[in-house]
Amino acid sequence: MKPKVAFFDFTSCEGCQLEVLNFEQEVLQLLNLLEIVNFRELMTERSDDYDIAIIDGAISTDADVARIKEIRERASILITIGACSSLGGVNCLKNAYPMEEVLSVVYGDAAGYYNTIPARPVSAVVPVDYALPQCPVNKAEFLEVVKALLLGKKPEIPNYPVCAECKMAENACVFDLGRTCLGPVTRAGCNALCVTWGRHCWGCRGLVDDPNVDAATDVLKEHGLTAEDIVNKFRIYTAWTGGSE
Amino acid sequence: MTHLKIDVHHVTRIEGHGNIIVNAKDGAIEEVRWEVPEAPRFFEAMMRGLHYHDVNYVSPRICGICSLAHNTASIEATEAAFGIQPSEQTLLLRKLLFHAETLQSHVLHSCFLVAPDLLNVGSVIPLAESHTEVVVRALRLKKFSNDLADVIVGRKTHPLTTVTGGFTKFPDESALKSVRPRLLEAIEDLDRMVELFKSLEMPDFVRETEYIALKRPDEYAFIGGDIASTDTGSTPPENYLEITNEYCVPHSTAKFTRHNRDSYMVGAIARYNLNHSQLLPKAAETAAQLGLTAPCHNPFMNTVVQLVECVHAAEDALAILDHFIARGVKNEKPIEKVQAGRGVGVVEAPRGLLIHDYTFDEKGYLVEANCVIPTNQNHMNIQKDFEALLPGIVNRPEGEVKLLLEMLVRAYDPCVSCSTH
Amino acid sequence: MEDKVISKADFSSMVDRLIQEGEYDSIEGVKTKDGKYFFGSLTNSGELCLDYDVTLLPPKKYFLPQRETVITFRQGERPAPEPVAEASSVVLIGVHPYDLKAMELCEAVYSAPPADPNLMIRKSKTVVIGVDCLNPNPQSFSASMGFATTESGYDLMLTDIGDSYVVSVGTDRGADLLARYGRAADATATNLARRDEVREMSLGRYEKSLSMPADEIPAILNETWDSRVFAEKSEVCLSCGSCVMVCPTCVCFDVEDTVALSLDSGERYRKWDSCMLTDFAKVATGENFREDRESRFRHRMHRKGKYLLERYDKPGCVGCGRCGLACLVDIALPADTYNLLKEAS
Amino acid sequence: MEMHLTPQASIHLPRLAELVRAEDITRVERVYEFKLADGAELGHRPGQFVEVSLFGIGEAPISISSSPTKRGTFEIAVRAVGNVTNALQKLEVGSTVGIRGPFGNGFPVEEFKNKDLLIVAGGIGLFPVRSLINFVRDNRAHVNRLIIVFGCRRPEERLFCDELATWSQCEQTEFLETVDTCDESWTGNVGVVTSLFPKIDIDAEDTYAVVVGPPVMYRFVVNECLKKGIPEDQIVLSLERRMKCGVGKCGHCQMDGSYVCQDGPVYTYSVLKQMKEAI
Numbered sequence A: 001m002k003p004k005v006a007f008f009d010f011t012s013c014e015g016c017q018l019e020v021l022n023f024e025q026e027v028l029q030l031l032n033l034l035e036i037v038n039f040r041e042l043m044t045e046r047s048d049d050y051d052i053a054i055i056d057g058a059i060s061t062d063a064d065v066a067r068i069k070e071i072r073e074r075a076s077i078l079i080t081i082g083a084c085s086s087l088g089g090v091n092c093l094k095n096a097y098p099m100e101e102v103l104s105v106v107y108g109d110a111a112g113y114y115n116t117i118p119a120r121p122v123s124a125v126v127p128v129d130y131a132l133p134q135c136p137v138n139k140a141e142f143l144e145v146v147k148a149l150l151l152g153k154k155p156e157i158p159n160y161p162v163c164a165e166c167k168m169a170e171n172a173c174v175f176d177l178g179r180t181c182l183g184p185v186t187r188a189g190c191n192a193l194c195v196t197w198g199r200h201c202w203g204c205r206g207l208v209d210d211p212n213v214d215a216a217t218d219v220l221k222e223h224g225l226t227a228e229d230i231v232n233k234f235r236i237y238t239a240w241t242g243g244s245e
Numbered sequence B: 001m002t003h004l005k006i007d008v009h010h011v012t013r014i015e016g017h018g019n020i021i022v023n024a025k026d027g028a029i030e031e032v033r034w035e036v037p038e039a040p041r042f043f044e045a046m047m048r049g050l051h052y053h054d055v056n057y058v059s060p061r062i063c064g065i066c067s068l069a070h071n072t073a074s075i076e077a078t079e080a081a082f083g084i085q086p087s088e089q090t091l092l093l094r095k096l097l098f099h100a101e102t103l104q105s106h107v108l109h110s111c112f113l114v115a116p117d118l119l120n121v122g123s124v125i126p127l128a129e130s131h132t133e134v135v136v137r138a139l140r141l142k143k144f145s146n147d148l149a150d151v152i153v154g155r156k157t158h159p160l161t162t163v164t165g166g167f168t169k170f171p172d173e174s175a176l177k178s179v180r181p182r183l184l185e186a187i188e189d190l191d192r193m194v195e196l197f198k199s200l201e202m203p204d205f206v207r208e209t210e211y212i213a214l215k216r217p218d219e220y221a222f223i224g225g226d227i228a229s230t231d232t233g234s235t236p237p238e239n240y241l242e243i244t245n246e247y248c249v250p251h252s253t254a255k256f257t258r259h260n261r262d263s264y265m266v267g268a269i270a271r272y273n274l275n276h277s278q279l280l281p282k283a284a285e286t287a288a289q290l291g292l293t294a295p296c297h298n299p300f301m302n303t304v305v306q307l308v309e310c311v312h313a314a315e316d317a318l319a320i321l322d323h324f325i326a327r328g329v330k331n332e333k334p335i336e337k338v339q340a341g342r343g344v345g346v347v348e349a350p351r352g353l354l355i356h357d358y359t360f361d362e363k364g365y366l367v368e369a370n371c372v373i374p375t376n377q378n379h380m381n382i383q384k385d386f387e388a389l390l391p392g393i394v395n396r397p398e399g400e401v402k403l404l405l406e407m408l409v410r411a412y413d414p415c416v417s418c419s420t421h
Numbered sequence C: 001m002e003d004k005v006i007s008k009a010d011f012s013s014m015v016d017r018l019i020q021e022g023e024y025d026s027i028e029g030v031k032t033k034d035g036k037y038f039f040g041s042l043t044n045s046g047e048l049c050l051d052y053d054v055t056l057l058p059p060k061k062y063f064l065p066q067r068e069t070v071i072t073f074r075q076g077e078r079p080a081p082e083p084v085a086e087a088s089s090v091v092l093i094g095v096h097p098y099d100l101k102a103m104e105l106c107e108a109v110y111s112a113p114p115a116d117p118n119l120m121i122r123k124s125k126t127v128v129i130g131v132d133c134l135n136p137n138p139q140s141f142s143a144s145m146g147f148a149t150t151e152s153g154y155d156l157m158l159t160d161i162g163d164s165y166v167v168s169v170g171t172d173r174g175a176d177l178l179a180r181y182g183r184a185a186d187a188t189a190t191n192l193a194r195r196d197e198v199r200e201m202s203l204g205r206y207e208k209s210l211s212m213p214a215d216e217i218p219a220i221l222n223e224t225w226d227s228r229v230f231a232e233k234s235e236v237c238l239s240c241g242s243c244v245m246v247c248p249t250c251v252c253f254d255v256e257d258t259v260a261l262s263l264d265s266g267e268r269y270r271k272w273d274s275c276m277l278t279d280f281a282k283v284a285t286g287e288n289f290r291e292d293r294e295s296r297f298r299h300r301m302h303r304k305g306k307y308l309l310e311r312y313d314k315p316g317c318v319g320c321g322r323c324g325l326a327c328l329v330d331i332a333l334p335a336d337t338y339n340l341l342k343e344a345s
Numbered sequence D: 001m002e003m004h005l006t007p008q009a010s011i012h013l014p015r016l017a018e019l020v021r022a023e024d025i026t027r028v029e030r031v032y033e034f035k036l037a038d039g040a041e042l043g044h045r046p047g048q049f050v051e052v053s054l055f056g057i058g059e060a061p062i063s064i065s066s067s068p069t070k071r072g073t074f075e076i077a078v079r080a081v082g083n084v085t086n087a088l089q090k091l092e093v094g095s096t097v098g099i100r101g102p103f104g105n106g107f108p109v110e111e112f113k114n115k116d117l118l119i120v121a122g123g124i125g126l127f128p129v130r131s132l133i134n135f136v137r138d139n140r141a142h143v144n145r146l147i148i149v150f151g152c153r154r155p156e157e158r159l160f161c162d163e164l165a166t167w168s169q170c171e172q173t174e175f176l177e178t179v180d181t182c183d184e185s186w187t188g189n190v191g192v193v194t195s196l197f198p199k200i201d202i203d204a205e206d207t208y209a210v211v212v213g214p215p216v217m218y219r220f221v222v223n224e225c226l227k228k229g230i231p232e233d234q235i236v237l238s239l240e241r242r243m244k245c246g247v248g249k250c251g252h253c254q255m256d257g258s259y260v261c262q263d264g265p266v267y268t269y270s271v272l273k274q275m276k277e278a279i
């Protein structure tokens, strides 16, 4: 029996679902292994009978909260893909402001029509079995996780900083090039993608389990960042500090 | 008494969440509504205080499908604010990227989201068996356009190398050369898609509206230019507010817009109606083959126009690629310059006119932002199309009515989560 | 063996000929990017930089790649595992003496019984052309490790004496390569005197050094297990593993299985691992045998300074300074720690 | 020097073995009997281990639990805690696995000759020492006295109950047993393993103690052994560390300068005492 898989999207850019759709070569093989019963962006049929729920997007409205709880009850395995569902993602940038303020900045006088709550990762509302952060989700890692689950193996999500992979990729260190980077505290697994393409790490895979944030903060300061810059840097992906279920 | 009650909660095969509500009794329409319940994300509020580099990085997260368009609009707005004139190479690379995104987005839409309706199935999955060749070609086209973007920006969704003032890394000759034969193959695949669509029939429905798109004297516009309307002519981008006039309605978290009439349309049809004379030869020929004549007032034809644009994009991409293969890509440092000020960036995302408007302080931190998304501009036009389409079909079976309304929504290729950024 | 001399122009033509004739699968040498150096494939001699200070990664990557398939297998009833040892013929140009010494250690580790053939096969298919390091990087202390120059580990060794290189021939294979591809003459006494002079001058350019003879390090480590130096230095450690990833003598790896999407076949691969990473010594039941930064930091210092030396009779650190350059909190350079321990003891 | 380096020499290539029998010991522990596909003997010493491969899942180091005197097949006993060990539980008889090894030094069986042997096993520490116990029982003249002390947390967690019964009934084997906690149905000794020590009377100079169990147990049991006067180099322990290659290359099992996979897993207390990272 092929496991039944359902995809659900919450507050997000839907880039993660698109990344999954971007398995041009692999998608046909995947369909041999899984039965996709719910994928709103791709198909009209839907079913509430599924084993694995794959979630993208953060939780940011009261309706989201109710919906994710319902999904958790039905799914035996719940996986979050992407930074939004796994960490809260860029959605949490708004949490720096009062909700009335963000509503009125965007909707002006009509702010009263709408509901919003501070954005949060899925794990803040229901237990998550496996979280695959990254913005957008790492296709290769997603495939590895799917295969691991099919084999009955626990997926391996790295618990060490991006620096290690960045060295293996033989990049020049961003700090040596006169810029700054969150690689030293960010969970690896992307092969230091951004640095390899001439940028720095923004932290889209979230922090490692035991980050030395104090030491990293000192490093950032030494490289010319103000305390405010540092807050801004961390808040892009790791603004959610409310813990998990 | 017959009661027609339609409540499509979350239309499928579109990007984001939208609902269709219809209530009719004995052929009398009591209620017909396009609703957008998407959770809003507040980019304009939450990006405030970010450094411009981070703004350019965060703003593409407005939309995973047209992240390149957002990224480019964001960068162009920033450059306008700082008074940066990017190099010719930068502009050319950006155009090549746009073609990659247009291709990938249009192929995804026409083959994966729309084609199932025309072939009477619920998704592309059964087509993998019944129309294997089409699906394989469509997948190959999509993969090609993704890979073309990958070579230049590192990954298709949420580009990496694009920054204010230029690029951080450049494709080498061998990478560009390896792409070229695949581009030729893509052009062939597109021909076959065109063949397929020639045989498919689009619903016959016509409603003329106002069409708005960018217009440039030199080419079929995708980046920059003036904002042109079929009703009122051209407006410089800085004055976009005169065109968009955004307003809120309680049943939609996305804002609506209006200009000269109750609604206007943006996207492939709008571009085609305004700029069809600038299509490259092969694209113009394709339009003729598909029976397309300007102006086009049938929104269902949007998908067909998208195919024409794919041919145009592939054609132009080949010219640009050949230019870079012949001349090489120079390793240019991004231009750095920061000053306080406001800038507006305008581009034609696959779904239509996209505007980013930023104000920065003297250190380059964002003070204020406004983003107008193509789908915002189309929401009201969808509503107006519903109102025009429904009376003619209200007596048909419920399933048929529902399908036609859904197909109409899909024709617009709406990017709903994007519109509630 | 004998010493030759070759003009720089002739050496460049030698490299170009090596590239063009295709006798070897690839010609690898030191190139530059972002103001740093790295070993990469050469497409013409103009890309080669022989006056570099240090490469980002050591040439170890050619013998022990970052990720390497070690066996393939089928899934199901008949797994039929097959060993994999991929190796191509390579000429590797521009290896500094410390990296040659480091390779000798790697070889010692991998040839200790039971020997690992993968590394050894690659080594045997690689012709190594070394070059003396005349402008050491600011963290290098290889001179005090005794590795400013080396008498072994290369097929050919170049020393830049101005317009030409003195070429020390280390092996028959090197002599043969030089004879077939290069136009070298016998080195004159003046050439050799000049070589000694430039080598001598380079010694003055090391900014870092040990405050004790290198062979005292094990004894110092023996006495200082509980020294506060370890706790103090490691407090700011990011556990990022950078120091290990860039090290020419670090050889530890992790092993994982992965399967094809069809789930019918797969491979087992090994990839670089680092004892500075938090979970390196953690077992399935949750116990972590080096749970805190201090114990990991101490372990690395002992491994570099003592364990490897005692086991393989070759130093576990060659003083290349890469770890010092890579460490963002400036604690990784073994010389700094050994000097502090010496002071404290 | 000529080196014949064929890929066949790969340190990573397992031999194939067939699962011929599997039986539950407890809910999470199971014993597996394997037969090498080429019909060869494993050729191990008590205290050695193998790397068990489940292709696609991974490898895990597991002690050989049967005695070398058992011919034709060998046994391992495994607690399911992770990927490989969980997947083993689902393995059906007739399946093929990969085996590398035997690795490690094993117990210094030769030194036990004509001595008294005191074996102390805690929990699944019994898995490796079972090999030694059965070896000695099959070569009973090899040692003088054979004293076995076994402790586990509760009666339900007792392992190899049939064999425990045999040992306790055998005249030539002295067998003591305890559980940490229990209900009324248990009539035996209650308390940690060290609580049995006062009951053991030995000629310390002539005794070798073999101690295997969870890390916490070592300190206490070694202390008791020392108190009884057993010389430090006659106290033998088997350790566990993270392992990947089993052949002294991957670095994971390093403890001070020692590679547990090669120099160990068996060490005498006199050696371990010198090591800072041992216990």
Ligand SMILES: Cc1cc2nc3c(=O)[nH]c(=O)nc-3n(C[C@H](O)[C@H](O)[C@H](O)COP(=O)(O)OP(=O)(O)OC[C@H]3O[C@@H](n4cnc5c(N)ncnc54)[C@H](O)[C@@H]3O)c2cc1C
Binding pocket: C282, C283, C284, C285, D049, D058, D059, D060, D061, D062, D063, D064, D076, D077, D078, D079, D080, D081, D082, D083, D084, D085, D086, D124, D127, D128, D239, D240, D241, D242, D243, D244, D265
């Ligand atoms: C010398 C030795 C003998 C052992 N004998 C037995 C035995 O007889 N019976 C038994 O049930 N268990 C034994 N173990 C423990 C057993 O190896 C681990 O429980 C097992 O490796 C867990 O692997 P896993 O794949 O199920 O778990 P995962 O957590 O999925 O492990 C992943 C990988 O981590 C490593 N690893 C994790 N835990 C350990 C560990 N404790 N020791 C070494 N490597 C580890 C392995 O390389 C493993 O492949 C022994 C360990 C050692 C070192």
Ligand code: SF4
Binding pocket: A134, A135, A162, A186, A187, A190, A191, A192, A193, A194, A195, A200, A201, A202, A203, A204, A205, A206
């Ligand atoms: S480098 Fe950092 S920001 Fe980039 S993908 Fe990796 S974790 Fe995300």
Ligand code: SF4
Binding pocket: C243, C246, C247, C248, C249, C250, C304, C316, C317, C318, C319, C320, C321, C322, C323, C324, C332, C333, C334
């Ligand atoms: S420990 Fe540091 S200095 Fe020593 S060899 Fe390794 S990287 Fe070089």
Ligand code: SF4
Binding pocket: C236, C237, C238, C239, C240, C241, C242, C243, C244, C276, C326, C327, C328, C329, C330, C331, C332
């Ligand atoms: S010593 Fe430095 S380089 Fe090494 S792990 Fe610690 S912080 Fe990273």
